[in-house]
Amino acid sequence: MQRIYLDYNATTPLRTEVRDAMMPYLTEAFGNGSSIHAYGREARNAIDTAREQVAELIGAKSPSEIVFTGSGTEADNHAIKGLSDLQKSRGEGNHIITSSVEHHAVLHTCQYLEQRGFETTYLPVDRYGRIDIEQLKSAVRDTTVLISIMHVNNENGTIQPLEEICQIGMEQEIPVHTDAVQSVGKLDLNVQEIGVNLLSLSAHKIYAPKGIGVLYIRRGTRLANLVHGGSHERNRRAGSENVPAIVGLGVAAELANKDTEEYALHLDKMTQRLRDGLDANIDKLHYNGHPDHCAPGTLNVSFESVEGESLILRLDMEGICVSTGSACTSGSMEPSHVLAALGLPPRLAQGTVRFSLGRNTTVQEIDTVISKLPNVIKQMRSLYRS
Ligand SMILES: *Cc1c(COP(=O)(O)O)cnc(C)c1O
Secondary structure (H helix, E strand, C coil), rough: CEEECCCCCCCCCCCHHHHHHHHHHHCCCCCCCCCCCCCHHHHHHHHHHHHHHHHHHHHCCCCHHHEEECHHHHHHHHHHHHHHHHHHCCCCCEEEEEECCCEEEEEEEHHHCCCCCEEEEECCCCCCCCCCCCHHHHCCCCEEEECCCCECCCCEEECCHHHHHHHHHHHCCCCCCEEEECCCCECCCCCCHHHCEEEEEEEEHHCCCCCEEEEEEEECCCCCCCCCCCCCHCCCCCCCCCCHHHHHHHHHHHHHHHHHHHHHHHHHHHHHHHHHHHHHHCEEEEEECCCCEEEECCCEEEEECCCHHHHHHHHCCCEECCCEEEEECCEEEEEHHHHHCCCCCCCHHEEEEECCCCCCCCHHHHHEEEEEEHHHHHHHHCCCCC
């Protein structure tokens, strides 16, 4: 059976150009970027090129502001722990402001810091997952050392008012970090225009391999290191560089930079087609993404009187691969923290599915989903016990 992948927010396949660019560095060009001989220089040059490609994509002033990390998660950890640790040791304060809809890479890092004497304010969100700027303003304290708010949410695609957030950070002289893993490549992104201090991205969400990420550190932003060892990455992240993955990310960044607009248009068209198809064929459904501020490609839908996890499994049997908005905790269905933060009643949160579309999504795939889904929903509703 032909499989249909609609889970691009979880991960994306390698672009052919990315794989081809990586191949030499998995084979004959295997040097360590720290060696001074020809093999080492070859690796070093490849890393430098990738650093320039990533800097170009996000509009960094200089490639030296780009630090390669082991993942998007590590970049989030590095930003939050690195900045908080340093500020606390200088007696600058111990308060962090974040939101209630962040990725676990941010939420669990803040919780870890709370065990070490930090205080966190988790800003509430509206029913579509957006924070309120006035609430952010009033959350600021003398002791606030960091504001960390994601750009685009991975579950429902909602875009946060990042420029306004950074404006407050600048006025109050508080550094701002953003997890931009889901916005890079889909939205126009310019770190200098936005005025953000720290930004995380992940390669495997933009058609490059897993296990490689980036932390953008604006020049002048001081933070402690997360990984200690050699002097790699200008003394900011120790460990021999993952050269093939870095090369892959560089090429993916260059390609994304060329076609962000075209890609966003494709995602928009496909998402709209899916939404129209659902609206025409299925009743009692609710969309959880922001009507005006939503990144293209993500459609988060709650179906009334349906159990989401079973729906995912049924769709999987039909060859359709999507995600639920709920995490299954020890056999009992717990709605995800994001859906809970939107104020979605548990009954609805339970029946939530995330469709996330991508580069290879076709009209035919969307139409197949639309032709199969209504029957599946109908069957599941007939079996549903509330
Ligand atoms: C995927 C994702 C991450 C984690 O990135 P990894 O490279 O998988 O560690 C962090 N934040 C968001 C919003 C994501 O979607």
